[in-house]
Amino acid sequence: MIYVKTGRLARTLAAWAALTAACLSGTAQAQPAPQRLQAIALNAGMHAIRAEVAITPEQRQMGLMYRRDLAPHEGMLFVFEAPSPQCFWMKNTPTPLTIAFLADDGTIVNLADMKPFDESSHCSAKPVRFVLEMNQGWFAKRGIQAGAKISGAPFQGGTR
Known part of the structure; x- marks a missing residue:
């Protein structure tokens, strides 16, 4: 038979419960x-872009979520069927x-600035297959507007 004073057992159980709760809440709040x-490689005129390519529905859904370290020349190209x-x-x-919402030939249809964590929708002005996300202001700092073209392998050959 094990004998533990009630006060000591209560303190031990309370400490164990607090530690367990802290571990579980830390796990539940961990971000993916x-x-x-x-x-x-893509180009906007003389400006080079390194674009990660999201092709599958799962990749497109995740996109740049949780990303804090996007370099100035990096972005993500979303490709739809x-x-x-x-x-x-x-x-x-x-x-x-x-x-940037892009036509099949890489022409920018329209641009939209998006704020962190904002769940407002930003939509293409017309149907598109390609969408390119860059750091906010990247296009504006380079004078790139709707009507300009992005070049690279996905846009060779025009419409598909």
């Missing part, structure tokens, strides 16, 4: 790691972004 995808209206939001995304 940002995804890192294969990248391709067919042109359709595309809408994006910033759920779980701490980095301010500018989104």
Whole structure:
């Protein structure tokens, strides 16, 4: 038979419960790691872009969520199967972004600035297959507007 004074047992159980709760709450609040995808080279005139490519529905859904370290020349290119209206939001995304909705030939249809963690929708002005996210202000700092072209392998050959 084990004998433990009631006060000591209560303190031990309370400490164990507090430690367990702290461990569980830390696990529950841990944020997922940002995804890192294969990248391709794109250009906006003389400006080089290193764009990770999100092709699958899962990759597109995760996008740049949780990403805090997007370099100035880096972005993410979202590729869809067919042109359709595309809408994006910033759920779980701490980095301010500018989104460019792109026609099949790489022409920028429209641009939108997006605020961190904002769940407002930002949509394409017409159906598109490609969407490029860059650090907020990247396009503006380079004088790149709607009507400009992004070049690279995905846009060679025009419409698909």
